[in-house]
Amino acid sequence: xxxxxxxxxxxxxxxxxxxxxxxxxxxxxxxxxxxxxxxxxxxxxxxxxxxxxxxxxxxxxxxxxxxxxxxxxxxxxxxxxxxxxxxxxxxxxxxxxxxxxxxxxxxxxxxxxxxxxxxxxxxxxxxxxxxxxxxxxxxxxxxx
Numbered sequence: 001x002x003x004x005x006x007x008x009x010x011x012x013x014x015x016x017x018x019x020x021x022x023x024x025x026x027x028x029x030x031x032x033x034x035x036x037x038x039x040x041x042x043x044x045x046x047x048x049x050x051x052x053x054x055x056x057x058x059x060x061x062x063x064x065x066x067x068x069x070x071x072x073x074x075x076x077x078x079x080x081x082x083x084x085x086x087x088x089x090x091x092x093x094x095x096x097x098x099x100x101x102x103x104x105x106x107x108x109x110x111x112x113x114x115x116x117x118x119x120x121x122x123x124x125x126x127x128x129x130x131x132x133x134x135x136x137x138x139x140x141x142x143x144x
Contacts, residue, residue: 001062002071003031005054006118008126009038009046009078012134016040020050021129022057032061035129037137046130047081048099055106055113064109071112075123082117 004025011018018041024032034057038049051074059067076082083089084100091097107113120127 001026001066001069002073003058004073004075005058006075006123006126007047007050007054008076008123008130009043009048009050010127010130010134011041011043011046015042015045017134017137018042018046018049019130019133020046020053021126021133022050022054023125023129024054024058024061030125032057033125033129035133037133042095044078044081044093045095045099047076047078048096048103050126051076051081051085051103052099052106055103055110059106059109067109068111070110072110072114074113074115075118076115077118077120077123077127079117082115085115 006023008021009018018039019035019037022034023030036053038046058072062070084091085103091100
């Protein structure tokens with residue numbers, strides 16, 4: 001099984017109030033959307049938290065057994081996060097190193113994970129979810 005996940009994370013103030021937005025696609029159809037206010041943090045921390053939450057949700061939606069055969073393509077508008085997750089850039093910030101390890105431990109539960117950089121224009125749905133969560137400061141919102 002192959003799915004695409006568009007993620008975004010953002011903070012107002014950097015550091016400041018932060019949120020994540022996640023959109024799951026299967027065969028070009030949206031199957032789930034999530035947004036969540038995550039407290040104080042930086043933009044980069046929020047980008048990483050979005051990936052962590054997406055991996056967690058993928059396991060919950062599809063189950064651990066299906067996850068082992070699942071290929072996931074992530075699409076993110078943070079070039080820095082994508083290059084760090086693809087081992088092209090070193091991670092110097094201690095908090096990001098910790099989040100990076102969480103991501104890589106979670107990746108072991110899936111067949112294949114790819115991280116792709118896209119423009120902000122192609123990530124509008126996830127970005128919209130981040131802003132809605134920041135505006136509402138609600139708990140997690142499952143939108144579909």
